[in-house]
Amino acid sequence: MTIRTVRPNRGQRFRPRTHCLKKLDAMVVEMQDPKNGVKGSEQKLNVTTIPHAITGANIIAWISNKMKTTTEEAQVFGTMLMAYGYIYPLQNHRKLVMCNDSSLYRFQTPYFWPTQQWVPEDSDYAIYLAKRNIRKKGMLEPYEQVDYNHLHEWLNHKWDFIVMQATEQYKAGRDRNKADRVVFDCQERAFWIVNRPPRRTHSALDVGPERLINPNVEEKITFDQYRRVNIFYQQAIMRSKVKSSVSLGALVKYITSYKNHDAFLAPCLPSNPWETDHDAYWTLNMRRVDVPTKMRVERWSFSLFELLTDLRGRDDFKIFLKKEFSGENLAFWEAAEELKWGTASSMSAKAESIFKTFLAPGAPRWINIDGRTMGLTVKGLEHPHRYVLEAAQTHVFMLMKKDTFFRYLKSPTYKEIQKKALSPEAHNFSPAQLEDNARNRSAGIHPIILWQQEEEEKAKAAAASVPVDVKAVMSKIDRKK
Amino acid sequence: QLRRCKPLHWPSLPAQRKYMRSPLIPEMATQEVQLNETLAHLKTESETLKTKLEEERAKLHDVELHQVAEKVEALGQFVMKTRRTLKGHGNKVLCMDWCKDKRRIVSSSQDGKVIVWDAFTTNKEHAVTMPCTWVMACAYAPSGCAVACGGLDNKCSVYPLSLDKNENLAAKKKSVAMHTNYLSACSFTNSDMQILTSSGDGTCALWDVESGQLLQSFHGHAADVLCLDLAPSETGNTFVSGGCDKKANVWDMRSGQCIQSFETHESDINSVRYYPSGDAFASGSDDATCRLYDLRADREVAIYSKESIIFGVSSVDFSLSGRLLFGGYNDYTINVWDVLKGTRVSILFGHENRVSTLRVSPDGTAFCTGSWDHTLRIWA
Numbered sequence: 001m002t003i004r005t006v007r008p009n010r011g012q013r014f015r016p017r018t019h020c021l022k023k024l025d026a027m028v029v030e031m032q033d034p035k036n037g038v039k040g041s042e043q044k045l046n047v048t049t050i051p052h053a054i055t056g057a058n059i060i061a062w063i064s065n066k067m068k069t070t071t072e073e074a075q076v077f078g079t080m081l082m083a084y085g086y087i088y089p090l091q092n093h094r095k096l097v098m099c100n101d102s103s104l105y106r107f108q109t110p111y112f113w114p115t116q117q118w119v120p121e122d123s124d125y126a127i128y129l130a131k132r133n134i135r136k137k138g139m140l141e142p143y144e145q146v147d148y149n150h151l152h153e154w155l156n157h158k159w160d161f162i163v164m165q166a167t168e169q170y171k172a173g174r175d176r177n178k179a180d181r182v183v184f185d186c187q188e189r190a191f192w193i194v195n196r197p198p199r200r201t202h203s204a205l206d207v208g209p210e211r212l213i214n215p216n217v218e219e220k221i222t223f224d225q226y227r228r229v230n231i232f233y234q235q236a237i238m239r240s241k242v243k244s245s246v247s248l249g250a251l252v253k254y255i256t257s258y259k260n261h262d263a264f265l266a267p268c269l270p271s272n273p274w275e276t277d278h279d280a281y282w283t284l285n286m287r288r289v290d291v292p293t294k295m296r297v298e299r300w301s302f303s304l305f306e307l308l309t310d311l312r313g314r315d316d317f318k319i320f321l322k323k324e325f326s327g328e329n330l331a332f333w334e335a336a337e338e339l340k341w342g343t344a345s346s347m348s349a350k351a352e353s354i355f356k357t358f359l360a361p362g363a364p365r366w367i368n369i370d371g372r373t374m375g376l377t378v379k380g381l382e383h384p385h386r387y388v389l390e391a392a393q394t395h396v397f398m399l400m401k402k403d404t405f406f407r408y409l410k411s412p413t414y415k416e417i418q419k420k421a422l423s424p425e426a427h428n429f430s431p432a433q434l435e436d437n438a439r440n441r442s443a444g445i446h447p448i449i450l451w452q453q454e455e456e457e458k459a460k461a462a463a464a465s466v467p468v469d470v471k472a473v474m475s476k477i478d479r480k481k
Numbered sequence: 482q483l484r485r486c487k488p489l490h491w492p493s494l495p496a497q498r499k500y501m502r503s504p505l506i507p508e509m510a511t512q513e514v515q516l517n518e519t520l521a522h523l524k525t526e527s528e529t530l531k532t533k534l535e536e537e538r539a540k541l542h543d544v545e546l547h548q549v550a551e552k553v554e555a556l557g558q559f560v561m562k563t564r565r566t567l568k569g570h571g572n573k574v575l576c577m578d579w580c581k582d583k584r585r586i587v588s589s590s591q592d593g594k595v596i597v598w599d600a601f602t603t604n605k606e607h608a609v610t611m612p613c614t615w616v617m618a619c620a621y622a623p624s625g626c627a628v629a630c631g632g633l634d635n636k637c638s639v640y641p642l643s644l645d646k647n648e649n650l651a652a653k654k655k656s657v658a659m660h661t662n663y664l665s666a667c668s669f670t671n672s673d674m675q676i677l678t679s680s681g682d683g684t685c686a687l688w689d690v691e692s693g694q695l696l697q698s699f700h701g702h703a704a705d706v707l708c709l710d711l712a713p714s715e716t717g718n719t720f721v722s723g724g725c726d727k728k729a730n731v732w733d734m735r736s737g738q739c740i741q742s743f744e745t746h747e748s749d750i751n752s753v754r755y756y757p758s759g760d761a762f763a764s765g766s767d768d769a770t771c772r773l774y775d776l777r778a779d780r781e782v783a784i785y786s787k788e789s790i791i792f793g794v795s796s797v798d799f800s801l802s803g804r805l806l807f808g809g810y811n812d813y814t815i816n817v818w819d820v821l822k823g824t825r826v827s828i829l830f831g832h833e834n835r836v837s838t839l840r841v842s843p844d845g846t847a848f849c850t851g852s853w854d855h856t857l858r859i860w861a
Contacts, residue, residue, distance in 0.1 A: 019748040019767045020791045020811075067789040072830060073814075080792060080812045097833075202834040202854065204811070209615050209633060209663060211681065211705045211725050211749070225703075226523035232742065233530035239779065243541045247760065247777040248549045251803070252821060254758045256553070258802035263846040263861070264559070265804060273584075273601065274564040274847040274861035281846070282583060305715040341672035344689040344696065386696070387718075387735045397715065441602045447582045447625025448644055 021084070021115045028086045031062060032107055038062045043090070043104055048182050053090060053104045060100050075100055083204035084114055088190030094201050096194070112191040114205060120195045123158060126151040128192055130166035131173075143198045257302055261295060269295070271427035277437035279444060284424060287311055287450065288457075294421040301414075304397070304405040308333075320413040326404065328365040329396050332358045336393040340386055351384035359392075369395050538780045546773070546782045550821035556804070559817065559827045564847065565603055565859040569596055574851035575632070576666075576838050580621045583844045587628045588851055589616035595630045597642065600849065600859050609640055609650050618667040618678070629657070629676055631664035637678050639690055658688045665707045671717060677734075679706040685722050687734060699732050701739040708752045714759030721762050723750030729764050731776065743774050745781045752796045757803045763820075765794030771808050773820065785818040787825060796838045801845025809836030809850050815860070831858060 031037045043053035056078070064074035078098030081087045082105075089095060090104040098105075129148045132139050140148060155162065173181055197203040221229075260266045273279045284293055292312055299306050300313040307313040314330075321327040335358070339350045358367050359378060369377075373391050380388040408414055429437065572592035579586050584601040593614050597607040613634035620629045622639075631637035637658035640650045658664065660680035667678045670687075675696070679685045685699040685706055704725035712719045719740070723729045729750055731741040748767035755762045756773075761782070765771045770786040771794055785806060792812035799806055805826065806818040813835055817827040834853035841848040847861040 020769060020793065023791045069789045073789060073828065076812050076814055076830065077789070204835075209617075209681075221524075223520055223523065226520070226527055230523065230527050230530055232739070233527070233534050236741070236779070237530070237534050237537050241538065241541050241779045242777040243543055244775070244778050244780075244782070245544045245549070247775050248544060248546055248782065250777075251546075251756065251758070251761060251775070252549055252553060254756075254760075255802050255804045255821065258757070259804065261845070262800050262802035262804060263844070264561075264800045265556070265802060268846055272846050272861055274859060279584075279601065282844075285844070303715075337671070341670055341674060343674045343691040344694055345691060390718075390735070443599065443602060443604075444582070444584060446644060447580055447585065448642060450582070451624045451626050 024081065024084060024086060025113065025115055027066075028081065028107065028113075030066070031059075048179065050090060050104075050106065050183070050186075051179075053106055055102045055104060056099045057101055059087070059105065060098065071100065080204060083194070083202060085191060085194035085203075085205065086113060088186070088193070090186070093186075093189060093193060094198055096197075096201055096203060106186070108190060109187050112187055114194075120191075122151060123155060123162060125192065125196055126155055126158075126162045127165045127169065128188065130162055131170050134166055134170050141198070147196065261299060267426065269293075269426055270424040271429075276427055276429055276434060277441055278427060278429070279442050280424070280427070282444065284422065287454070291420050291422055292417070294418075294423045297414075297418050297421045301409055304401045307405070307408075316413065316417055317408060320408050320411050321404070323411075323413065324404075324407075328358065328367050329400055329404070331365060332367045333393060333396050333400070336389040336396075339389060340393075344386075347386065348384050351381055351388065354389065355381050367392075367396060538778070541778060542780065546821065547823050550823075553821050555822070556819055556826055561817070561827060561829055561860050563831050563858045564861050565600055567598055567600065567603055567857040567859075568855070569598075569605055570594060570855045570857075572855060573834070573853035574837060574855060574857055575615065575617050576619045576630075577840060577849055577851045577857060578619055578621045578628075579840055579842050579849065580625050581623055581843055582625055583842050583846065585621070585625070586849055586857070587619050587621050587630075588838075588857055589619040589630050589632070590855070591615050595619055595628065595640075597628060598857075600857075606646070607642055607650060609654075611638075615663070618664050620667050620669055620676075622669050622673040623671065624673050627673055629667050629669065631658065631667060631678070633663050635660045635662060635664060635680070637664050637667045637676060637688070639676070655690065655693070657690050657693050658686060659693075660684070660686070662705075665705065666709050668709060668711055670711060677709060677711065677720060679709045679722055681705040683724070685709060685720075685732065697734060697737045699737055699739070701730055701732075701742075702726055702728065705749075707750060710754050710762065712755055712759045713757060721753045721755065723753040723764050723766075725749045727766075729753055729762070729774065731762075741776060741779060743781060745772060746770070748793070751794060754798050757799055757801065763797050763799065763806055765797040765808055767793035769793055769810075771797050771806060771818065773806075783820070783823055785816075785823060785825070790816065795836055796840075796850075798839055798841045798848060800841060800848075807839055807841065807848055809839035809852075811835040813852070813854075815839065815850060829860065832856070 038054050038058050040052040040054040043050050059078050060071060060074045063077050064071055067074065067077070075098055079096065082089065082096040082098055086108055087105050088108055090106060129140060129144060129151070133148070152159065176184070193201060194203045194205055197206055263272055268281055270280050271278060273281050285296060289312065296310065300310065307317055318327060318330060321330055335354050339347060339354065342350060357363055357365050359374065369392055373395050377389060377392045570588065570590040571594065572590050574588055574590045577586055577588040584599060585597065586600050587595060587597045589595045591614055593611040593616060595609045595611060595616055596605055598605055611630060611634070613632055616630050616632040618631050618637070622628065627639050627641045629637055629639045636656050639655045639657050641653050642650065657676055658678045660678065660682050662681035665679050665681055667676055669676055674690050676688045676690055677685065678688065683702045683704060683706060686695055687697040688694065689696055702722065702724040706722050706724040709720055709722040718734050719731055720734060721729055721731045727746045727748060727750060728742055728744045730739045732738070733740050746764065746766040746768055750764050750766045752765040753762055760777055761773055761775045763771055763773050769791050770784050772781050773783040774780070775782045790810070792810050794808045794810055796809040797806060804820055806820050808816045808818065810816060813832045815829040815836060816825055819826050832850065832852040832854050836850050836852050838851040839848060847859050849857055849859050851857045
């Protein structure tokens, strides 16, 4: 078993999945090109002058032009650049959303880009918070204060080192000139907003639990694995494949058949419940309706699988089979399905009852399958497992699919239900009515209640279809005589 | 149609075992050299076989999907809007699933809460608090009577639902699956009695719900498995899984063997979903592309990508007919693709953080997206 014993270090934030970052890097470098990049200028913010500030509108226009997309998409892209920390806002530093107006932004220095190999650790964050605390007590925001307290507890063993580092960085910072210092503070703060986002800020570096495998590391493949992979390739080469024209043609055919049944492509009759807040569509298509809709009946004709999956269709099929006195195939198929998907503990009991009902010589609902399959199945039933009836079930299904199904489609049973089927009129709600619908959305029937009803119906049907015990009937007649 | 592929068997390798011992004695150093030679030899053989497989696949490749699609009429304009916004989660929504009644959903989030909603009325019907955070997987049972969920606790637990709103669902919780690392996805099979799970430990497994017994395990991924989907076909015996090793594997549930494997993505595969007919599947990956794989022709047949889309796909699903492919992306948007022609039909905005999960409703009337902005949206 591929048991991974390497536990990821849960104290760290895993470095982000880097596939998009290379492209983002290239894009941001282009944006900063003095000739063709985004036009920036000096801006006065509070008391200081910020160099190279750019407006949101300029960024979005540049992206839209470069990538040949709409303004909306460019805005989304701009937001992502902020979420990854390539650009940071000057005015509302917590909101990492690009606005299409004159709000100001700056490019982050490459040192703080997410593609750099160093992962911002908790100790780095602690040093940063400590440094800010040293500079001015009470400067930390509430969420930062909470983080600081937590880190103080968590990293207590390293705290001297952290305070020492923070003091060093603070002193080094004082040596810089004011403008540089302000800029660097801004950049560092932006970096930590992205890597340790406050509550309502959405940062793209907040990626979730670590994955065990680092995608950037080349995997060492062992001897054993090579052997297995080679065997797999050999068998894959030998496997029968179908021509593209055939299989793709089948995909197109499927789409064409179901085109009118797809609510996104053709209108849903009477109306899409999500659009009009009226659930008539669901009520008309419930499990047990007397009269199904025309669309539903049409769908039954697409394949035997569709007919059987829709339980209402299966009921109709059963009516037809009853008339033909050939219900045992479907009954066997249903019983085999129950075995396959049932609980492990019920399997041997089910297998036995299936054998007695369908497979034993002289069984009341004996199915007619070829000798070889019968032999294999009976032998397998000695040690029943989930898939013991697989061969027989497939055989029966193919029989129904190739023969019975087509006879059903031509039968009076099907033609009758086609004629009776409903064709609901499309709803035409006025705005007032739509508002009314929205206020009075029906709760429908809870699935648990429906399930209980189904179970009752099934029990009734099972009781009714118990095969007639000929001996008992005969002895009754004898006694009457 | 039945697929006639035989399950694979791994033969035992006793003969090679003697090469596996480390060379402590100088004489054995020659065996180490032999081992290295054999390793290099196997690597070249592997590459040769891989090329041969590609050749065999290419031989039958007589037409491209968009060529076949030329005769198909183009799609019209789409007007898809948010019809419902479900607010109630206190943190990132990670996963959701629809109930077969086409209106109820279950969703799970980072704060450990699993909520069952009636999305039509937007009422919350049940809420369960899991003992762990990051509940990355949740699923609704086919009967509508239970939900399954799991995440960082490495387990998959089944909670039977009840009509009594005040009942404490955690009391009847049943622990079913047990992995050695986080649970990334779970799904019920055709009944409430079995669950298929995938995990960060690189394996998938099939479990019996009632007893918690492991029925079958599936090994073959070289890294975390992130997603899975069961085949809708009539035989219903296969499923596809995608992982961090960039591979999408198709498995036979009966034997536990991998029957097909596709490795064309350039990064982790976050989501796989079968085409409605069961003959193909789509995958969405961190490399910002969605791809369509044809199972009968055994090859990738389409790539859905654009120069301007560079952020990863977290989740994909098909519309009912299979003509539309919806993808939820990490740049907070949803892109709608025309499966046949390969073009993007529509882009939807609305979420304020990445879209983490996307599922089309069972009758295809709407699709639901869950996002890290703490909300779920229903679109139609």
